[in-house]
Amino acid sequence: MKMSVSLATLMGLMLWSGLVRAQETPQAFIGARLIPITSPDIADGVLVVHRGKIVAIGPADSVTIPADAQRHDVRGRIIMPGLVDTHSHIGEVEGADASAPIQPDIRVLDAINALDDRIQKAQAGGITTANVMPGSGHLMSGQTLYLKLRDGRTIDDLLIRYDDGRIAGGMKMANGTNSRRKPPFPGTRAKSAALVRAEFVKAQEYREKIRRAAGNPEKMPPRDLRMEALVEVLEGKRIVHHHTHRHDDILTVLRLAEEFGFRVVLHHASDAWKVADRIAAAGVPCSIIVVDSPGGKLEAKDVSFKTGAVLERAGVLVGFHTDDAITDSRLFFRQAGLAVRAGMSREKALYGLTMAGARMLDLQDRIGSLEVGKDADFIILSGDPLSVYTKVLETWVEGVKVFDRSDPRDRLYAVGGYGASRDRTNSAEYIAEEEWE
Amino acid sequence: MNGERLMTSPCAGKWSSPRGRLVLASLILLAWASPIWAQLAVRGETVYTMAGPPIADGVVLIKDGRIERVGPASEVRIPRGWQVLTAKVVTPGLIDAHTVVGLSGYLNQPQDQDQLERSSPIQPELRAIDAYNARERLIEWVRGFGVTTIHTGHAPGNLISGQTMIVKTRGQTVDEAVIVPTAMVAATLGDAARGQQGKSPGTRAKMMAMLRAEFVKAREYAEKRARAEAGKQPPRDLHKDVLVRVLNKELPLLITAHRARDILSALRLAEEFDIRLVLDGAAEAYLVIDEIRQAGVPVIVHPTMARAFGERENLSMETAATLRHAGIPIALQSGYETYVPKTRVVLFEAAIAAANGLSFEEALASITIDAARILGIADRVGSLEPGKDGDLALFDGDPFEYTTHCIGVIIEGDIVSREAR
Structure with missing residues (x-):
């Protein structure tokens, strides 16, 4: 990533605390078992990060540690990439209101509390990037944000920007029962699809007008923020993150995606195991959630621990999400663990928590694996990532430690306790340290 | 449920009586022929009885729906003709x-x-x-x-x-x-x-x-x-x-x-x-x-x-x-x-x-x-002790690990689940 506005802002904010010094000094993590995800594990490895990026990784005897590096002895630990949660509702996020079923102009950017305790809890769970989304009560509930879980003060501190300056994020859509309500909301599945189709047809026409204007301001259509967002979807610049459960609803998503050519990730996809071959043939990725029992709603009556394994065998790209607060961000590893319990390979399950998510967010060049040149987003674990007993000891985002289990304030977020659900601002120590200056 | 237990154990109480030995011999033959009458032994690499320290290579004998004996395999012999289930870890139901x-x-x-x-x-x-x-x-x-x-x-x-x-x-x-x-x-x-x-x-x-x-x-x-x-x-x-x-x-x-x-x-x-x-x-x-x-x-x-x-x-x-x-x-x-x-x-x-x-x-x-x-039901369930209900859970590893499976569930001597979950 080019030095982005957001990172520059963050660095400016952090001058007081000496963290920039930490970033300016290379940090070498020595002796851990490294799980790079995109290459074989390294039993006794060295990871070097500098200025927010990974600058070296390899077996201990092959990496030259810079002389000025701060050395971290992490023997007996495991280091892997920070986790990517492809579907979360942390930050007290809100999206569209009850006025209409399709609201592509809504931006969750305008509705996130960057100090929400659940952001700290997600860091405690090893999550470094989260796709924060509005809810599923609309056919289209707004523009999502791909957030870096830095220790931010405002939402701007958490943003990811593409090289062209755009804020990284997707578009949330849903079908099935959640988005069915009284008019103007759809009352049936076919009506749901019809409304979506009509909207995308309008967006195609809008795009066509812009194309025909060929840059001539006189001929440009009036600005339409709803259509602008949908054109981004049609052009593949904004990926659709589609809530869907039932097998027929999944097929409807595939049908619409093919018809309009938008890029889509299926989310939840409770029945995906029934139509795995169709999903594979469409080349559409699945972000799944593993919950403790079937049901809770009719559409999820057949949700299965085996979905990950079935999709993996069919050749589908499988990722995971917390849907926080449906599941707890601090227990994100549990999703992969239960998927492996039901037959998914360990390799693909760990890939699903990291690199698969990065690909679903179009951030595969920046996050999701331990590779030279990628963001220094990584976690230090006490043991095997798929063991219930393993603890996330530290979480680092772009070379800055944002969670340290040995720090009592961070530990409170990791395990809970009195005050663990308050905003960070309410912490007396936090204010006492004058971090608000 | 008592009814069910009785159905599978038509001669509860007679097994140990000296006069019942002849009956016992014929019933063992019956047990061979009819699996629903089979008595059940569970052998575990580790048996957590919750009534003492865990037993390495332990055996639990379940007769007529109730636990008859619990102990190390070196001490508890599994009677001939009994159905035997094995697991890495055995716990009470x-x-x-x-x-x-x-x-x-x-x-x-x-x-x-x-x-x-x-x-x-x-x-x-x-x-x-x-x-x-x-x-x-x-x-x-x-x-x-x-x-x-x-x-x-x-x-x-x-x-x-x-x-x-x-x-x-x-x-x-x-x-x-x-x-x-x-x-x-x-x-x-x-x-x-x-x-x-x-x-x-x-x-x-x-x-x-x-x-x-x-x-x-x-x-x-x-x-x-x-x-x-x-x-x-x-x-x-x-x-x-x-x-x-x-x-x-x-x-x-x-x-x-x-x-x-x-x-x-x-x-x-x-x-x-x-x-x-x-x-x-x-x-x-x-x-x-x-x-x-x-x-x-x-x-x-x-x-x-x-x-x-x-x-x-x-x-x-x-x-x-x-x-x-x-x-x-x-x-x-x-x-x-x-x-x-x-x-x-x-x-x-x-x-x-x-x-x-x-x-x-x-x-x-x-x-x-x-x-x-x-x-208030510890007289019946909660631990593996003689006289208690034959309720057991079988696992292929540490029961708490995400990737371990429950591979068998027994209620009052009946195997109610054998699917690995």
């Missing part, structure tokens, strides 16, 4: 100390949600046995993870929502499943107990005032009935009858309370009316440990993975450990879920507790023997 499955169904539609009756805030006369669907899919679901006994019934959410009961996770009808038809009376304090649409109770103090008034009335009713001459007793009142059983300490009052002040109110009520109290949920129990310990009250701690919202905002994954290490009896529960997932699995909740301060065996105890003691 797991006990979920508080759930609503069976009353609350997995579809989450009005027709399968019978855990809360909202017409009035105090309805102790509601019996769990009148609402239990033994064929509910969630019962089969939790059983697949080794849960053989559940304390289920009316949910938290009303001041007094109704009765609870204890069942085995088997049977096609409530009669086949039930072992304790009325176990406790379920009450709730705090925000969850507030009346709907402006109805009482609207405040915490009102909740307590209403409960006090109910117990005072129930006591007067009991005294009147006791004092009245024959034929002149006040008419039977099913509502008060249940509260009288609470006042007589026949039934514990199970009070769900999360805030420290509500926990203290529960203790106050129990002391005032001299009733047996079991605390449930108790997210902030760690703030009032001394008070709970002094009152001698056990706690069925909220699910370890419960969501930290509302009155549970201060919950901690370490509460089970904190209470247990302070000497307070605890058990774990799957709790009451209103959306997705429709139920938790108590094995998984104990796993997270084991990763957050409880030792492995303490966590296992919280879903076996300790739960049995709090529920």
Whole structure:
């Protein structure tokens, strides 16, 4: 990533605390078992990060540690990439209101509390990037944000920007029962699809007008923020993150995606195991959630621990999400663990928590694996990532430690306790340290 | 369920009598021919009896539905002709100390949600046995993870929502499943107990005032009935009858309370009316440990993975450990879920507790023997000891690990699940 506005802002904010010094000094993590995800594990490895990026990784005897590096002895630990949660509702996020079923102009950017305790809890769970989304009560509930879980003060501190300056994020859509309500909301599945189709047809026409204007301001259509967002979807610049459960609803998503050519990730996809071959043939990725029992709603009556394994065998790209607060961000590893319990390979399950998510967010060049040149987003674990007993000891985002289990304030977020659900601002120590200056 | 056991054991009690040896010999032949009569031996690389240290290479013999012998394979010979199951880890059948499955169904539609009756805030006369669907899919679901006994019934959410009961996770009808038809009376304090649409109770103090008034009335009713001459007793009142059983300490009052002040109110009520109290949920129990310990009250701690919202905002994954290490009896529960997932699995909740301060065996105890003691059924279930029900769970590794499978579940000697889950 080019030095982005957001990172520059963050660095400016952090001058007081000496963290920039930490970033300016290379940090070498020595002796851990490294799980790079995109290459074989390294039993006794060295990871070097500098200025927010990974600058070296390899077996201990092959990496030259810079002389000025701060050395971290992490023997007996495991280091892997920070986790990517492809579907979360942390930050007290809100999206569209009850006025209409399709609201592509809504931006969750305008509705996130960057100090929400659940952001700290997600860091405690090893999550470094989260796709924060509005809810599923609309056919289209707004523009999502791909957030870096830095220790931010405002939402701007958490943003990811593409090289062209755009804020990284997707578009949330849903079908099935959640988005069915009284008019103007759809009352049936076919009506749901019809409304979506009509909207995308309008967006195609809008795009066509812009194309025909060929840059001539006189001929440009009036600005339409709803259509602008949908054109981004049609052009593949904004990926659709589609809530869907039932097998027929999944097929409807595939049908619409093919018809309009938008890029889509299926989310939840409770029945995906029934139509795995169709999903594979469409080349559409699945972000799944593993919950403790079937049901809770009719559409999820057949949700299965085996979905990950079935999709993996069919050749589908499988990722995971917390849907926080449906599941707890601090227990994100549990999703992969239960998927492996039901037959998914360990390799693909760990890939699903990291690199698969990065690909679903179009951030595969920046996050999701331990590779030279990628963001220094990584976690230090006490043991095997798929063991219930393993603890996330530290979480680092772009070379800055944002969670340290040995720090009592961070530990409170990791395990809970009195005050663990308050905003960070309410912490007396936090204010006492004058971090608000 | 006793019926089922008898069906598979037509000669219970005769095996050991000297005169029955001839019969025994012919029955062994029968057992060969008819698998449903087979007696069952379970051999485990590690057998956690919960009645002593774990046994390496242990054997559990189950005869006529009950445990006959438990010990190391070097000492306990498996009789010829017995069916033998093997597993890496063997535990007692797991006990979920508080759930609503069976009353609350997995579809989450009005027709399968019978855990809360909202017409009035105090309805102790509601019996769990009148609402239990033994064929509910969630019962089969939790059983697949080794849960053989559940304390289920009316949910938290009303001041007094109704009765609870204890069942085995088997049977096609409530009669086949039930072992304790009325176990406790379920009450709730705090925000969850507030009346709907402006109805009482609207405040915490009102909740307590209403409960006090109910117990005072129930006591007067009991005294009147006791004092009245024959034929002149006040008419039977099913509502008060249940509260009288609470006042007589026949039934514990199970009070769900999360805030420290509500926990203290529960203790106050129990002391005032001299009733047996079991605390449930108790997210902030760690703030009032001394008070709970002094009152001698056990706690069925909220699910370890419960969501930290509302009155549970201060919950901690370490509460089970904190209470247990302070000497307070605890058990774990799957709790009451209103959306997705429709139920938790108590094995998984104990796993997270084991990763957050409880030792492995303490966590296992919280879903076996300790739960049995709090529920008053430790004479039957909760540990692997001769004479107890043959309820076992078999695992292919550490039961708490995400990637371990429950590979067999046995209830009273019947193998009810062999699917790896």
